[in-house]
Amino acid sequence: MSTRSRIFQVDAFTTRRFAGNPAAVMLLAAYPPDEVLHALAAENNLSETAFLVPQGRDYRLRWFTPKVEVPLCGHATLASAAVVMERLEPGREAVVFATASGPLSVIRSGGGYVMDFPARTLTPVEAPAGLAAALGVAPLEVVWDGGNYLARLAAPEQVRALAPDLAAVAVLDCGGVIVTAEEGGEHDFVSRYFAPAKGVPEDPVTGGAHCGLAPFWAARLGRTEFRAFQASRRGGEIVCRLKGARVELEGACVFYLEGEAVF
Structure with a gap:
């Protein structure tokens, strides 16, 4: 039936x-x-x-x-x-x-x-072997959010232009890789998210990633509210507010x- x-x-x-x-x-x-x-x-x-x-x-x-x-x-x-x-x-x-x-x-x-x-708990880590090669750029810093590597790049233009080797990303010891950079202006930061191991080569806009991005940028920018842009081909906007152990999206x-x- x-x-x-x-x-x-x-x-x-x-x-x-x-x-x-x-x-x-x-x-x-x-x-x-x-x-x-x-x-x-x-x-x-x-x-x-x-x-x-x-x-x-x-x-x-x-x-x-x-x-x-x-x-x-x-x-x-x-x-x-x-x-x-x-x-x-x-x-x-x-x-x-x-x-x-x-x-x-x-x-x-x-x-x-x-x-x-x-909110996700972030742990600073050494960039894993193969991450820079997979991304095609060396991150300024890398943290672990409990399931993904979060990599900060030097400029938003690098995030937007990124063309990672998805097969190489898929074999890293993580669920996915978040890349981000401070932007300023209309948006405080930009990001992209790649999770080919989960069947999602690039996620267009990822709420879960911003549960780590919000505390990440709060620690670096000294504030708790952000306007974020995920710079996939489709693109999308998220307002993030860090509130203790929680994040409003x-x-x-x-x-x-x-x-x-x-x-």
């Missing part, structure tokens, strides 16, 4: 369609076996698919790349909040998602939504697709 699920595709961390990071959001009555979730995420073929299941007044939320389940995903959480507040329960002002990273709350803001995420969403999946 077939299962039917409402499905949405939402461009997150942008105010215009065809920019930001597209996420699929699927509403389920209950979670099917994990192999089905993996197959659905691979079929959707986006950097993340979010699976929502009602739980009391709120929802349980899981995230899958085309290859693996991940413990945290910012843009697909933002997209899920938009689906809940704009389509499932129009006019709702807040939602709390039960996730592998604990309860994640999202509230409506003037121009979009504000997510409350855990604020952004907007645009709906692209709404329909029904049958599996």
Whole structure:
């Protein structure tokens, strides 16, 4: 017997369609076996698919790349909040998602939504063997955020022009590599994120990466609020606020697709 699920595709961390990071959001009555979730995420073929299941007044939320389940995903959480507040329960002002990273709350803001995420603990490390060769540039410093290497480059132009060897990035001992540089002007810093080992060669806009980028730049710039730009081909903007052990990530969403999946 077939299962039917409402499905949405939402461009997150942008105010215009065809920019930001597209996420699929699927509403389920209950979670099917994990192999089905993996197959659905691979079929959707986006950097993340979010699976929502009602739980009391709120929802349980899981995230899958085309290859693996991940413990945290910012843009697909933002997209899920938009689906809940704009389509499932129009006019709702807040939602709390039960996730592998604990309860994640999202509230409506003037121009979009504000997510409350855990900040990542950063540990200075020596650049691992192969990192500079994989990136094509030697970082000024490298830290470990618990799952990714975060590499600071000398200038935003280096971040924007980067053309890494993704096969070399994929065999590093990490989930992915974040590159960043201070910019100034309209944005305080820029970044990009490469995670080919997780089936995401380059993620267009990465909320989770900013859970480490916010404390990283707070320690170097001496403040706690930033306007950030992820300089992928699609590009996207995130407002970050470091609040102790938490990070607020604020952004907007645009709906692209709404329909029904049958599996």
